[in-house]
Amino acid sequence: MPIAYPSQRLSLRFFMLMLVLFLLQVAYGLVLATQQVDPTVLAGVLNFNIVRAEHLNLGILWILCGFIGAILFVAPLLSKRDIVSPWLIKLLFYALIAIAVWNFFTLRLAQFGIAGWWHGQPWLQQGLEYLEPGRIAGVLVLVGFAILAYVVLRTFPPMRQWNEIHWGLGIGVTALMAVWVFGLFYVARLDLQEYFRWFVVHYWVEGVWEVIHITLVGFLLVLMFKVDIKSVGFAVFWGVALVWLSGLIGNAHHYFWIGTPAFWQFWGSLFSALEPLPLVFCFWHIYLDAHANRRPLENAPAFYFILGSVVLEQIGAGILGFSMTFALTNVWSHGTWVTPGHAHLALFGTFGMLGIAAAYYAVPIIRKAPNYDQRLGKLGFWLVLTSMLGMAFAFALGGTVQIYVYRILGLDWFGGDVSRAMAPFKLMLPLFGIVFALGAGVLAYDLLTLGRRLHAPAGPDPRVAAHGNFTAPRPAVGWGLPLSGFEAGIWLMMMWVFGAIITLGLLSFNLPRVRVDGDPTLPYLLAGVGYPGLFLVTLAFVWRFLASMEARASAPMAATDVSGSTAGAAASAQAR
Numbered sequence: 001m002p003i004a005y006p007s008q009r010l011s012l013r014f015f016m017l018m019l020v021l022f023l024l025q026v027a028y029g030l031v032l033a034t035q036q037v038d039p040t041v042l043a044g045v046l047n048f049n050i051v052r053a054e055h056l057n058l059g060i061l062w063i064l065c066g067f068i069g070a071i072l073f074v075a076p077l078l079s080k081r082d083i084v085s086p087w088l089i090k091l092l093f094y095a096l097i098a099i100a101v102w103n104f105f106t107l108r109l110a111q112f113g114i115a116g117w118w119h120g121q122p123w124l125q126q127g128l129e130y131l132e133p134g135r136i137a138g139v140l141v142l143v144g145f146a147i148l149a150y151v152v153l154r155t156f157p158p159m160r161q162w163n164e165i166h167w168g169l170g171i172g173v174t175a176l177m178a179v180w181v182f183g184l185f186y187v188a189r190l191d192l193q194e195y196f197r198w199f200v201v202h203y204w205v206e207g208v209w210e211v212i213h214i215t216l217v218g219f220l221l222v223l224m225f226k227v228d229i230k231s232v233g234f235a236v237f238w239g240v241a242l243v244w245l246s247g248l249i250g251n252a253h254h255y256f257w258i259g260t261p262a263f264w265q266f267w268g269s270l271f272s273a274l275e276p277l278p279l280v281f282c283f284w285h286i287y288l289d290a291h292a293n294r295r296p297l298e299n300a301p302a303f304y305f306i307l308g309s310v311v312l313e314q315i316g317a318g319i320l321g322f323s324m325t326f327a328l329t330n331v332w333s334h335g336t337w338v339t340p341g342h343a344h345l346a347l348f349g350t351f352g353m354l355g356i357a358a359a360y361y362a363v364p365i366i367r368k369a370p371n372y373d374q375r376l377g378k379l380g381f382w383l384v385l386t387s388m389l390g391m392a393f394a395f396a397l398g399g400t401v402q403i404y405v406y407r408i409l410g411l412d413w414f415g416g417d418v419s420r421a422m423a424p425f426k427l428m429l430p431l432f433g434i435v436f437a438l439g440a441g442v443l444a445y446d447l448l449t450l451g452r453r454l455h456a457p458a459g460p461d462p463r464v465a466a467h468g469n470f471t472a473p474r475p476a477v478g479w480g481l482p483l484s485g486f487e488a489g490i491w492l493m494m495m496w497v498f499g500a501i502i503t504l505g506l507l508s509f510n511l512p513r514v515r516v517d518g519d520p521t522l523p524y525l526l527a528g529v530g531y532p533g534l535f536l537v538t539l540a541f542v543w544r545f546l547a548s549m550e551a552r553a554s555a556p557m558a559a560t561d562v563s564g565s566t567a568g569a570a571a572s573a574q575a576r
Helices: 006-037 048-079 086-112 135-155 164-183 190-225 229-254 263-272 276-290 300-323 327-333 338-366 375-408 417-421 423-449 463-467 485-510 521-554 566-572
Strands: 125-128 131-133
Touching: 006 048, 006 086, 006 338, 006 423, 048 086, 048 131, 048 135, 048 164, 048 190, 048 338, 086 125, 086 131, 086 135, 131 135, 131 190, 135 164, 164 190, 164 229, 190 229, 190 276, 190 300, 190 338, 229 263, 229 276, 263 327, 276 300, 276 485, 300 338, 300 375, 300 485, 300 521, 327 375, 327 485, 338 375, 338 423, 375 417, 375 423, 375 485, 375 521, 417 423, 485 521
Parallel strands: none
Antiparallel strands: 125 131
16 A cells, blocks of 8 residues: 555654653653652752643644654545645754754753743743743644645645535644734733633644544545445544634633633523534444445554544544533632643543544555554554543542542642642642553554564455454454444444433532532532543454454455555545
8 A cells, every 4th residue: 555645655644743742751651650659850950840840831733743644644645646845844844843942952951040031931841831931832732733834735726626524634834823822922910911821722622633533534534445435535524623613712611710701601501501512423433434334454453543532532532532521510620629630631542642643544554564463552552542531440449539638628739738639649640640641651662673573474355464363254242343323323322321420520619519518529529520531441342343443454355355556546536
């Protein structure tokens, strides 16, 4: 399965950089988890706030590298020609490295109170969460986004020939640049500064990134399963429309407690409640696309991570985001561990897993290793999926305890009362973090060396090399039976039932019995049922979905053609 256009090779360097930055972020995450247990670790050398800033910044950078790599790989297929101005893409690659190195050193200046003020702007670092780098890095990032938008839009055919995939990526790369502008100026008033900071953070993550995510997921499914581009285009159109219709005003759930007018509590709660709609739509469409023609999984790790991306988007951004997005629940959850449980699943799950999925699809094609051993990719997937859910579990239950002891009982944070109450969950973080680091290492090793390791020659059936255990056609049994739409709907409903229990648990902190009398029984009970139930159902559903897909490898070869090419997929994806 050769690449269709030579310029697609440019995506490889971004995927490799993605893996390096990913490993660095995981290393900082392990330090953070250790400091949660013992705050004196590296105190005065790498303080907690510095490690956290580096961890967040690296996460944003490697996710962007994954996006850029995926866009550069699919853009020529959508355009039926090579990328224009490849020298600009090479410049963008080195600029990303320079930004990563620059941020590595300048973010540490916060420990010494140095921001690099000049003409009323912090040029070295500004300390705003998710936007920690200073103005120098911010301007360079804007130039990088402008390069990406220029190259993609110039590569695409004229707009009259665009389909929904073109429009999704075109809007995505343009908005990526436009929204960033709101993070390039400093406002002395904290409430106004927060107002514009959330313009960038929310409209990026819950707006622009979602548009790119939905579009890339759709086109990768076209490439993998040869599904109808019109059907996928329909899903992309409505997914993007729902993201913007709900997300534009849904941003107001960030305005509840920063000094903005009280009317935002109503409008923010209302429109934020609608934000899971496009996520449910995306969840349902991956089922439809994967079951459109019963094709066996040729590239299992790529699909594993696509499915993981959509499912964790549903759990992290959809259900957990929904549970804490109302003013009556957010008043308790904001600023507690409940938030990072949602954030880790939403950021890594939705966007990080998509970048890894794109890498697993593109790297074997670029390195001419279509029948690579897929077992390491599958192992890495299960390690990072289960450990990320484990970390979210620790954050969620630890956050529930934190709400009670800190905001209901009013115990002292700095005196250590709250920390002692949360100790069991703080111990869970480094344990799950080690498992996650192991999974990240497996994935990085597999992708960095894919196509370069010695491997056994493929047998007469290409699925032998891919899955390692194919012997003969056999009927599917148990969880390998085909997954019906009705059953998929039941799984989705179960997830939302546990999500409703979690939401009721947060709402129960408003009851006089809890808030006044100090009885934690109801919120603890609901959290103790809701969070474990949600995460166990999630694991079971992913296992069930993938088992049914893997069972297709046991179907007779005559049933499907597993020798499709990227060029053939590209031909099916042209503008209508």
